[in-house]
Amino acid sequence: MVGIAGGPDKCRFVRDELGFDVCIDYKAGNLQAALRDACPQGVDVYYENVGGEVQKAAFADLNDFARVALCGQVxxxxxxxxxxGPNLMGLVLKRATVRGFLAMDHMQRHAEFIRDASRWYAEGRLRHHATVTQGLSHIxxxxxxxxxxxxxxxQLCQVDDERSPGAPGYTTGL
Ligand SMILES: NC(=O)c1ccc[n+]([C@@H]2O[C@H](COP(=O)([O-])OP(=O)(O)OC[C@H]3O[C@@H](n4cnc5c(N)ncnc54)[C@H](OP(=O)(O)O)[C@@H]3O)[C@@H](O)[C@H]2O)c1
Incomplete structure (x- = not known):
């Protein structure tokens, strides 16, 4: 599994903490070459959160019948x-499937998610990290x-003084 993040610290975090095999620093330049290095046989599944240059590089290396989940365009x-807009002709030629994903569509499973994710977090199988900004005035x-x-x-904004950023799951920096 290949991750993409901005900067060496974030890439280290993605690899060493989150368990990705490789993480590409998209700010380091030569994104397309780095992606080809990481995925020499192309990309079968792409989870899209950002759009822009990252999307352009990923779309260029999609395999035939690749699947893309579109979650965001930060x-x-x-x-x-x-x-x-991207040139969508490549998707035609690759017979790719692109589907939007909205978390709201799955709200009926929220309780199930909280139950399972809490257990996975407690077992160390799910890693969570947050950067906390203090006070609504800094939102x-x-x-x-x-x-x-x-x-x-x-990224969280703490508005309740009684909730300490030192509480479980609320940390700053790496
Ligand atoms: N579909 C849904 O239901 C749903 C729900 C919630 C959020 N979202 C989407 O999920 C995405 C992440 O949202 P989030 O709130 O969870 O924030 P987040 O994970 O903290 O993502 C923000 C990160 O995006 C990266 N970024 C910013 N500009 C970028 C650019 N031009 N190219 C590449 N990366 C860039 C930055 O990381 P780097 O330093 O690594 O660049 C930044 O830390 C957003 O696109 C949001 O709209 C979708």
């Missing part, structure tokens, strides 16, 4: 507007960090 959230910093990549793991 590269478009910086206020610079929508990037020009803009929390939101900006999503597009600048300052956060590591889930």
């Amino acid at each position: 590269a478009q959230y910086s206020g610079e507007g929508e990037a020009p 803009h910093e929390a939101i900006n960090s999503l597009v600048t990549g300052r956060n590591i793991g889930k």
